[in-house]
Amino acid sequence: MKNNFRLVRTEETRTSSSTQGIRETESTMAPEWTDEKHSMYIKSIEASFVNQLYDSKQMKTSYDSATTSGQFKVLRGGCWQKINFERVNPQMSRINQCHDLMENPWIQHYRFSSKQRSIVAPSLQESVTTTSNVVDLGQRKGVPSGSGHLHLCESRICHKDMLCSDTEMSDQNFVDEEVKGKKQNKKSKVKRQRSLISDAQSNDQMVPNRKSSSGGDFTKNFVSAA
């Protein structure tokens, strides 16, 4: 079949994002795919989706009073953030569009048509251009205890989740040896500060082996069945 769906692997996206372009000699004719453009690319998908979501929820407001009009809950930098969107009048949206065209010189096939006008919300536009704000929000995340060290640990845990999601999990049944190995890894993690990659490799997901009063086999059965 000619028009079969082609499954493009996620690795292709990762390869594209890791391409290091020479930013000084970046020309408009042949833009290189860099991390910043990729981030902006994904953020524009989100902006477009949220903008549409706002429009549809605006119509829903009369039916669902519980929904806060124009307010979306988006997780940014590890903590929830409520973004308020306000309607931009047509003149302002036109100005914003021209501004977008000037700000992104690598957009060479973008065509402005009055029929389909994409309105980018001001607050989201700000987050698209500023990357450091996202990191600041992560740093400002609340920690159960007030010490700065735990605060950094919390951010490390958040980022470890990202790396862990890349690790391929095995379907093997858990054995006692692996549980002991995990504990050793935990202790060594505290003593010496490993890099994130090795942490991700050693951080296989395991169900903790609890000693219940009815014996180990009893617990293991439930763990494997759940």
Place this chain on the structure above:
Amino acid sequence: MEGGVSYARMPRVKIRELKDDYAKFELRDTDASIANALRRVMIAEVPTVAIDLVEIEVNSSVLNDEFIAHRLGLIPLTSERAMSMRFSRDCDACDGDGQCEFCSVEFHLRVKCMTDQTLDVTSKDLYSSDPTVSPVDFSDPSATDSPDNNRGIIIVKLRRGQELKLRAIARKGIGKDHAKWSPAATVTFMYEPEIHINEDLMETLTLEEKREWVDSSPTRVFEIDPVTQQVMVVDAEAYTYDDEVLKKAEAMGKPGLVEIIARQDSFIFTVESTGAVKASQLVLNAIEILKQKLDAVRLSEDTVEADDQFGELGAHMRGG
């Protein structure tokens, strides 16, 4: 495919349908790599909460403990809070035990049948320690009078005297580890088809031949206009890329009758949620996960740049 050209455009999204558990939207001006990455992240990498550990105290039902534990794990739980929860393996509050309030939610189930009528134990009998994480409610709001409404997911049926008492721990996870953590019932996308009918060749067919050709498609893509007797496209997206109409045209001796091209930069997404997360929130969470993965790649490959961006935090994250 010209990768550079397609990447240079800013993608656009247009929402067509939106319900709590269903969304349909268009993704344009991008290529299949982004669309498929989004689809895979929605299915397997958006975190939710699901029951992960079951301690059964009493079970005199006909199902054994492992069977009931497995069924409990598959019950979708509302997971709006899952993105900000911790994975049990990374939780430092309970030292990896996976039982504290930061990384888990506790459930209790205590049911005993005292009457002669069979008692259905459902997900509504599960009591959660956290009201934000509870079994998904499948009641239909428009059919409040029906007795079949207001039912949960049946876990087991008990006869008189039979009892079930258990404690369950629900934890955060992703669909890559176990399908029970996937928030999506299914996520699909299709290339938008571009259909061109050769009107000159179409005019050479009789009405019966047109009817025969239109009916050769298993889905209703084409229809004959009753007024003009012309073949028109009624639903291009109903086309399933099965090439049936092309084979029929060749069999009728008209090989170039219709031309169907899959547009390489337009995708129609269909997102169906299990109810753990709203369909719209599922898409937003997936985009956020994509951003995090991109940041992780950048952090590990360009340490100098990472220092400039993250400062002391970057050095700490690398353990240097």
